[in-house]
Amino acid sequence: MAISTASAGSKSRRWKTLRDQLPNYLFILPQFILFAVFLLYPIARGMQISLFDWKIMLKDQHFIGLANYEALLKDKVFWEVLGNTFKFMIITVTINVGLALLVASGLKHGFFGSEFLRVLFYAPGLLSVAVIGIIGIRVWDSQLGIINYYLTSILGGPRVSWLGDTRLVIPALSITTIWWTFGFPMLVFIAGLHNIPENLYEAAKIDGASTLQSFRRITLPLIMPTMLFVVVTQFIAHMQVFAQPYIITAGGPGNASRSVVQYLYETAWKYFRYGYASSISVVLALIMIVVTVILFSAMRNRAEY
Amino acid sequence: MRKLSLTLVLLVVMALLVSACGGAEPAPATAPQTGGDTAQVEATAPPADAAADTAAEPTLDPNAPTPEPTPVVNTFGQCDNPVRLWHGLTGSDGAVFAEMLQQYAAANPDACFESQGIPWDLFFQKYPTAVAAGAPPDMVIFHAAEVTQMASEGLMESMEDFFASSGIGKDEFNDVLINQITVDGQTMAVPFDNHGWLLWYNTKVIEDAGLDPNNLPTNGDEFIQWAQQITTDVNGKHPTDEGFDKDNVQVWGMEFTWPRYTVPTTLWQFGGSVISEDGKTATLNSPESIAAIQYWHDLMYKYYVAPPAVPGKMWAGDLYKNNQLAFMWEGTWTGGFMRDNPDVAALTQTAFVNSLAPDGNQAVKFDSHIFSIPTGADEANKAQSYAMIKYLLENGAYWATSGQVPALKSVQESAEVQAIPSVAKAAEQFNAIGRTDFAHKSFIEIQTAYETAVGTALASADADVEKALNDGNEAIQAILDRP
Numbered sequence: 001m002a003i004s005t006a007s008a009g010s011k012s013r014r015w016k017t018l019r020d021q022l023p024n025y026l027f028i029l030p031q032f033i034l035f036a037v038f039l040l041y042p043i044a045r046g047m048q049i050s051l052f053d054w055k056i057m058l059k060d061q062h063f064i065g066l067a068n069y070e071a072l073l074k075d076k077v078f079w080e081v082l083g084n085t086f087k088f089m090i091i092t093v094t095i096n097v098g099l100a101l102l103v104a105s106g107l108k109h110g111f112f113g114s115e116f117l118r119v120l121f122y123a124p125g126l127l128s129v130a131v132i133g134i135i136g137i138r139v140w141d142s143q144l145g146i147i148n149y150y151l152t153s154i155l156g157g158p159r160v161s162w163l164g165d166t167r168l169v170i171p172a173l174s175i176t177t178i179w180w181t182f183g184f185p186m187l188v189f190i191a192g193l194h195n196i197p198e199n200l201y202e203a204a205k206i207d208g209a210s211t212l213q214s215f216r217r218i219t220l221p222l223i224m225p226t227m228l229f230v231v232v233t234q235f236i237a238h239m240q241v242f243a244q245p246y247i248i249t250a251g252g253p254g255n256a257s258r259s260v261v262q263y264l265y266e267t268a269w270k271y272f273r274y275g276y277a278s279s280i281s282v283v284l285a286l287i288m289i290v291v292t293v294i295l296f297s298a299m300r301n302r303a304e305y
Numbered sequence: 306m307r308k309l310s311l312t313l314v315l316l317v318v319m320a321l322l323v324s325a326c327g328g329a330e331p332a333p334a335t336a337p338q339t340g341g342d343t344a345q346v347e348a349t350a351p352p353a354d355a356a357a358d359t360a361a362e363p364t365l366d367p368n369a370p371t372p373e374p375t376p377v378v379n380t381f382g383q384c385d386n387p388v389r390l391w392h393g394l395t396g397s398d399g400a401v402f403a404e405m406l407q408q409y410a411a412a413n414p415d416a417c418f419e420s421q422g423i424p425w426d427l428f429f430q431k432y433p434t435a436v437a438a439g440a441p442p443d444m445v446i447f448h449a450a451e452v453t454q455m456a457s458e459g460l461m462e463s464m465e466d467f468f469a470s471s472g473i474g475k476d477e478f479n480d481v482l483i484n485q486i487t488v489d490g491q492t493m494a495v496p497f498d499n500h501g502w503l504l505w506y507n508t509k510v511i512e513d514a515g516l517d518p519n520n521l522p523t524n525g526d527e528f529i530q531w532a533q534q535i536t537t538d539v540n541g542k543h544p545t546d547e548g549f550d551k552d553n554v555q556v557w558g559m560e561f562t563w564p565r566y567t568v569p570t571t572l573w574q575f576g577g578s579v580i581s582e583d584g585k586t587a588t589l590n591s592p593e594s595i596a597a598i599q600y601w602h603d604l605m606y607k608y609y610v611a612p613p614a615v616p617g618k619m620w621a622g623d624l625y626k627n628n629q630l631a632f633m634w635e636g637t638w639t640g641g642f643m644r645d646n647p648d649v650a651a652l653t654q655t656a657f658v659n660s661l662a663p664d665g666n667q668a669v670k671f672d673s674h675i676f677s678i679p680t681g682a683d684e685a686n687k688a689q690s691y692a693m694i695k696y697l698l699e700n701g702a703y704w705a706t707s708g709q710v711p712a713l714k715s716v717q718e719s720a721e722v723q724a725i726p727s728v729a730k731a732a733e734q735f736n737a738i739g740r741t742d743f744a745h746k747s748f749i750e751i752q753t754a755y756e757t758a759v760g761t762a763l764a765s766a767d768a769d770v771e772k773a774l775n776d777g778n779e780a781i782q783a784i785l786d787r788p
Contacts, residue, residue, distance in 0.1 A: 057459035165764070249616035252616040252760040253761055255761075257616070269429060272458055
């Protein structure tokens with residue numbers, strides 16, 4: 001009897017909790033429906049398609065198991081474009097984060113013109129990627145580009161084939177992307193820096209700490225949660241780079257600047273190999289999940305809240 | 306730390322200011338307004354940029370001019386079930402096409418249709434998905450080169466009915482083209498035009514070099530010597546002169562234009578190819594093919610008569626219009642560019658694409674905009690679609706004002722078309738030495754593979770042409786070997 005009463009009480013509490021939380025679920029529901037229809041279902045469907053030699057007009061698709069994944073492992077172009085993407089991501093994220101943190105450290109303190117500079121540095125982020133691409137073409141052009149103009153006409157240096165040299169093309173694309181995107185991490189860092197109590201710096205100053213020591217011992221540890229957010233979002237964004245190489249170099253010279261997402265796009269929409277393209281997307285997603293988890297583990301342990 | 310950060314901020318600001326104020330592209334001289342004694346190129350055609358002619362490849366190839374991103378919808382007549390036409394003519398030749406549709410609507414008051422121009426890359430996303438979803442348009446226009454791939458995907462219906470019922474026979478078109486669009490014995494499309502490479506040459510540049518524009522080089526060996534006399538650096542020195550400044554060339558002999566046309570054209574001139582006739586073997590690394598691409602590499606990095614073919618380089622027309630380029634292999638649609646630049650047109654003549662092969666062998670690539678009926682299109686609208694196709698073919702002379710060659714031979718021979726010199730020359734050239742791309746179910750993938758290989762081969766002076774083509778050949782063979 002006692003058990004029965006206890007069980008009824010527990011049920012009643014659960015029901016009450018559920019009833020209390022019902023409005024929360026209802027608030028979430030519209031977004032969840034959109035998420036499920038436009039994200040969860042396509043993800044599941046993409047994983048399913050990756051197991052088929054998918055032809056868009058066939059009613060009965062040909063199941064091939066893991067054959068697309070086996071082919072992907074042997075696909076030289078895939079590994080080449082994956083390497084390009086990692087190279088681009090590492091350069092872009094490293095400089096973007098470092099530069100944004102340094103600039104944010106400067107702009108954190110209000111000084112004459114600091115508000116204007118924040119807007120100025122963020123401004124390129126308002127441009128569409130198509131505009132960035134066209135600017136990139138003009139800036140890096142080996143014959144008529146502005147960089148080579150300064151290099152040859154002002155500095156008397158050699159004419160550099162920025163987009164034609166397989167060693168330089170990805171750094172060139174990275175620099176273009178950094179100019180375009182570094183305003184966002186800068187703003188996030190400024191917000192993060194404002195959350196660090198000023199009295200910590202004052203105490204350090206009284207203790208005789210140098211500016212560099214304050215940065216290393218106070219700023220860096222306390223900015224880690226922000227840093228984690230910035231690094232992870234930058235990593236995800238730049239692993240999915242598509243339009244900059246697509247517009248500026250079309251992936252060339254050869255495959256030297258072709259990214260994974262560009263290859264995925266071409267495989268699906270130019271070659272109509274939907275199954276294979278799906279397997280590329282699944283592998284890319286897995287890689288990004290694994291690296292994100294590693295980043296979380298590595299950086300969360302160093303974060304101080 | 307704060308000082309360091311402020312210094313960095315100031316440096317960034319200075320860099321931005323320098324960049325913003327520089328504006329310092331070395332401004333090329335504008336073409337002189339010298340009038341038109343030597344004018345051979347019509348300046349009447351409406352602009353029809355090359356973007357209108359890009360194939361399934363997104364129109365972002367460095368050599369392809371800027372695409373028009375916005376779909377253009379034109380509706381004619383009012384009814385519940387209009388004939389829906391999708392096409393990629395979103396460049397300036399799209400304006401000529403829209404005028405033709407207006408003329409068709411005026412001549413056929415009962416016609417009811419909707420024409421939608423979609424940039425090619427979006428077109429090739431929408432087209433298969435619309436067909437698969439059971440809601441295709443009634444009619445589409447794309448390129449002959451892609452027909453085999455689209456047909457093998459089951460996206461097209463045969464057009465044999467059209468040829469049987471319209472009174473227009475296949476023999477009224479270029480037979481090379483009809484072969485290309487015939488899959489398993491069924492002709493899958495109806496050609497609207499022939500378009501492709503033509504030699505546009507700047508007579509002023511040639512005469513300034515002391516050469517005769519009426520006496521052009523006829524083979525690859527002659528061309529190198531000729532181009533070396535044309536090419537000059539900023540100090541007026543030729544590549545054969547001591548102290549020639551290869552980093553500051555002022556006038557070039559020629560430029561490596563859009564690989565999609567330039568590569569097949571050169572390969573065929575040298576007797577090479579991308580794949581064998583039977584479609585089973587990759588031949589990109591044959592001795593002939595290697596010689597063809599090596600020739601271009603030499604033009605760029607050994608003889609310095611052509612600018613390096615690097616990604617993102619400016620369109621050849623930018624050099625040409627500033628009298629910095631003598632020979633320009635460009636599309637028939639360049640007629641539109643000439644219309645917009647009458648001063649340049651006055652200095653321009655056209656000819657068959659010059660041979661770069663040592664033996665002077667001639668060949669040129671051409672393609673075609675084709676009409677097709679998608680799989681599952683509304684049967685009720687088919688008769689109207691056929692009527693529109695027939696009208697557009699028979700009135701193709703107006704299409705010639707966009708620079709393209711009308712597909713019907715009888716229209717090509719009409720006085721109106723012959724009155725447009727570049728179109729008349731292109732028609733003659735395509736019929737005499739024109740070749741079309743190979744037909745294959747993985748055409749676009751193979752095309753990307755050879756363009757990638759050639760891009761690697763020509764990217765720098767120290768690029769290994771043979772290795773790049775071997776790699777490309779291996780990639781193409783892997784595609785061919787796929788079941």
